[in-house]
Amino acid sequence: MEPDPDLELQVAVAKVSKYAVSESGDTVEVIERPHGGLSLVMVDGQRSGKSAKAISNIVARKAVSLLADGVRDGAAARAAHDYLRTLRSGQVSATLNIVSVDLTTRTIVISRNSHCPVIVVHGAEGQLQLLDEPSQAIGIHTRTRPVITELPIVADLHAVVYTDGILSAGERYGQPIDAPEFVRAQLGTCSGETCARTLADALLTHAIELDRGRPADDISVVVVSVVARQQPDDVRRLSVRFPI
Amino acid sequence: MEPDPDLELQVAVAKVSKYAVSESGDTVEVIERPHGGLSLVMVDGQRSGKSAKAISNIVARKAVSLLADGVRDGAAARAAHDYLRTLRSGQVSATLNIVSVDLTTRTIVISRNSHCPVIVVHGAEGQLQLLDEPSQAIGIHTRTRPVITELPIVADLHAVVYTDGILSAGERYGQPIDAPEFVRAQLGTCSGETCARTLADALLTHAIELDRGRPADDISVVVVSVVARQQPDDVRRLSVRFPI
Numbered sequence: 438m439e440p441d442p443d444l445e446l447q448v449a450v451a452k453v454s455k456y457a458v459s460e461s462g463d464t465v466e467v468i469e470r471p472h473g474g475l476s477l478v479m480v481d482g483q484r485s486g487k488s489a490k491a492i493s494n495i496v497a498r499k500a501v502s503l504l505a506d507g508v509r510d511g512a513a514a515r516a517a518h519d520y521l522r523t524l525r526s527g528q529v530s531a532t533l534n535i536v537s538v539d540l541t542t543r544t545i546v547i548s549r550n551s552h553c554p555v556i557v558v559h560g561a562e563g564q565l566q567l568l569d570e571p572s573q574a575i576g577i578h579t580r581t582r583p584v585i586t587e588l589p590i591v592a593d594l595h596a597v598v599y600t601d602g603i604l605s606a607g608e609r610y611g612q613p614i615d616a617p618e619f620v621r622a623q624l625g626t627c628s629g630e631t632c633a634r635t636l637a638d639a640l641l642t643h644a645i646e647l648d649r650g651r652p653a654d655d656i657s658v659v660v661v662s663v664v665a666r667q668q669p670d671d672v673r674r675l676s677v678r679f680p681i
Numbered sequence: 682m683e684p685d686p687d688l689e690l691q692v693a694v695a696k697v698s699k700y701a702v703s704e705s706g707d708t709v710e711v712i713e714r715p716h717g718g719l720s721l722v723m724v725d726g727q728r729s730g731k732s733a734k735a736i737s738n739i740v741a742r743k744a745v746s747l748l749a750d751g752v753r754d755g756a757a758a759r760a761a762h763d764y765l766r767t768l769r770s771g772q773v774s775a776t777l778n779i780v781s782v783d784l785t786t787r788t789i790v791i792s793r794n795s796h797c798p799v800i801v802v803h804g805a806e807g808q809l810q811l812l813d814e815p816s817q818a819i820g821i822h823t824r825t826r827p828v829i830t831e832l833p834i835v836a837d838l839h840a841v842v843y844t845d846g847i848l849s850a851g852e853r854y855g856q857p858i859d860a861p862e863f864v865r866a867q868l869g870t871c872s873g874e875t876c877a878r879t880l881a882d883a884l885l886t887h888a889i890e891l892d893r894g895r896p897a898d899d900i901s902v903v904v905v906s907v908v909a910r911q912q913p914d915d916v917r918r919l920s921v922r923f924p925i
Contacts, residue, residue, distance in 0.1 A: 448921040453914070460717075467921060468710060468745075471738060475921065494715060498749050501712075505742050540925060590925065634920050641916060666924055672885060673923040675694040676878050677711060677719065680910055681784060681834065 444592060446538055447633035447662040448477060451641040455485045455602070456651035462489025463600050463657040464497040467675075468505050473540035476504045479659055481532045481551070481600040483576075489655070496521055496531050496575070510535045510548050514583040518550065518575035530576040534598050535583070536661055543590045545661060548583040550575045553604055556597040556617050557588065563624050565617055594663040595624065595636065602656030603640070607647030614647055616640065633662040688836060690782055691877035691906040692721060695885040699729045699846070700895035706733025707844050707901040708741040711919075712749050717784035720748045721903055725776040725795070725844040727820075729899055740765055740775050740819070754779045754792045758827040762794065762819035774820040778842050779827070780905055787834045789905060792827040794819045797848055800841040800861050801832065807868050809861055838907040839868065839880065846900030847884070851891030858891055860884065877906040 454461035462485045466478050478500045482492030499520050503513040517533055532551035539546055547555055547568060554569035572584040588594060597620050606614045623639050624632075637660040644656055668674075698705035706729045710722050722744045726736030743764045747757040761777055776795035783790055791799055791812060798813035816828040832838060841864050850858040867883050868876075881904040888900055912918075 444925050446921070446923055446925045448919075450917075450919040452917040461917075464713065465919070466712060467919065469708065469738075473704075474925075494713075494749075498746075501749075502742075502746055505738075505745075538925070631920065631922055633922075634918075638916075638918075642914075645914075663925070668922065668924070670886075670889075671697055671924055672882075673694075673696040673705075674878075674882075674921065675692075675709070675711065676875065676920045677690070677692040677918065678875055678877075678912065679690055679917040680912070680915055681688050681690045681718075681782070681907070 443666050444590070445664055445666045445668060447631045447664065448475070449631065449633035449637035449660045450657070451637040452657045453641065453645065453652055455653065455655050458486050460486060460490050461655040461657070462486060462493055463655045464490070464493035465657055465659065466497050466501050468501050470504065470537065470539065471507045474538040476535060476537040477659055477661070478504070479534045479598060479600065479657055481655065481657070483530045485655055492529055492531050496533060500533065500535060510537050510546050511583055511585055514548050514550055518581045521576040525576060527577055530574040532574045532600065536596060536598055536659065538661065545588045545590060545594070545596060547586045547588070547596060547598070550581065550583050553599055553601050556620050558595040558621060558624055560593050563621050565621055567617055590663050592663060592665050595632070596661045597636065597640065598659040600655065600657045602652060602654035603644050603658065605654055606644035606656070609653055610647070610649065612647055614644055619643055631667070632664050633660040636660045687910050688834070689908055689910045689912060691875045691908060692719070693875065693877035693881035693904045694901070695881040696901045697885060697889065697896055699897065699899050702730050704730060704734050705899040706730060706737055707899045708734070708737035709901055709903065710741050710745050712745050714748065714781065714783065715751045718782040720754070720779060720781040721905070722748070723778045723842060723844065723901055723903055725899065725901070727774045736773055736775050740777060744777065744779060754781050754790050755827055755829055758792050758794055762825045765820040769820060771821055774818040776818045776844065780840060780842055780903065782905065789832045789834060789838070789840060791830045791832070791840060791842070794825065794827050797843055797845050800864050802839045802865060802868055804837050807865050809865055811861055834907055836907060836909050839876070840905045841880065841884065842903040844899065844901045846896060846898035847888050847902065849898055850888035853897055854891070854893065856891055858888055863887055875911070876908050877904040880904045
């Protein structure tokens with residue numbers, strides 16, 4: 438299919454580690470797909486800190502390397518599971534999400550191996566869809582496979598993917614987060630640099646506030662947005678920033 | 682060494698393909714390093730379009746996969762060379778740059794296998810340093826190795842790395858670019874989202890203007906900046922945007 442020249446893809450990642458832990462146990466990587474588009478891999482390793490980081494790192498590397506070879510997302514998720522289960526004898530789990538923007542099929546492919554739902558918002562009216570079919574983490578059971586949803590690329594499509602630090606935000610203080618409702622309310626105020634950036638930052642900030650400034654777990658948020666074209670040029674842009 | 686809490690790392694990538702060619706032959710990938718920090722790999726495959734993209738893609742994947750395993754940058758560059766030279770029998774070349782922000786050694790490591798210089802600007806006064814020691818592209822000769830420069834991480838450090846679409850900008854019209862001078866002049870006006878983003882966008886826009894809106898070659902610009910901390914939180918942020 439011919440690309441629609443009036444659309445723009447925006448991806449935003451925002452990550453923070455558990456309070457008083459220097460290293461997040463989550464790993465998020467973005468790569469170019471060999472036939473166009475990109476894939477985003479988000480892994481939450483069991484527990485937190487160094488051991489969790491080691492797990493999430495090897496799982497993400499395995500998935501990224503297969504996706505970069507052109508392996509389809511479902512097979513990459515299965516392979517990452519088999520790999521972790523073999524390596525750690527089924528003793529260590531991780532959640533795995535893959536979000537791919539496939540410019541060949543003009544779809545967004547969302548793979549879940551996580552109990553966390555994915556929030557999808559469609560259209561100018563902000564119709565909410567929750568991808569929350571039961572789904573297993575990888576690394577433990579036999580023949581684990583991802584739950585996959587494929588969405589056509591159209592304007593005003595937002596997918597919000599996160600690790601369970603979002604799910605548990607505020608729980609300690611009896612003020613659990615309502616992430617879908619928060620996302621829907623935010624979409625009216627998409628301003629600043631890009632919609633995706635504004636939304637990812639707002640959700641992460643909200644979760645940290647509910648945890649009273651001390652995140653009870655590593656938190657990672659990924660937003661993939663398809664919106665009417667904002668930038669006038671054909672430039673591909675990537676930005677990273679963090680304190681060092 | 683303990684991290685300096687008052688610094689912020691900014692990375693910006695801006696890419697455009699040659700006029701009337703849909704696919705850039707350049708590949709730029711960013712990955713987390715296993716011991717903290719990140720590495721950025723930029724590859725310009727010989728010629729342009731699909732064949733160049735295939736080459737830059739396999740070279741970048743090889744380098745990224747080694748760096749993700751914790752292989753040191755010089756060895757990753759040598760391996761990428763050996764791999765390409767073996768695969769394509771020494772008939773196909775590519776330029777390769779690796780820029781690593783190594784939080785263990787607190788240095789920025791710049792590896793060049795390219796005739797393109799790297800522009801480094803230090804300090805509040807914007808002292809210019811050109812990394813332009815002769816350096817070979819990979820894939821052709823025996824025992825090719827990178828030219829490596831290691832810079833301590835300090836405030837107000839900017840490294841600007843690009844493919845040869847920048848070098849040749851404006852040549853057709855007898856108005857060759859003076860990239861180092863342009864970069865130095867721009868640094869006074871670091872505004873907008875981040876310094877690195879502003880600088881990368883400005884240099885790419887300037888090059889496209891010198892090519893009168895029709896880039897004569899694929900152009901990729903990477904800026905890595907270390908600046909006084911701008912963001913108040915400990916969040917790691919990554920953003921991508923492009924027309925689809």
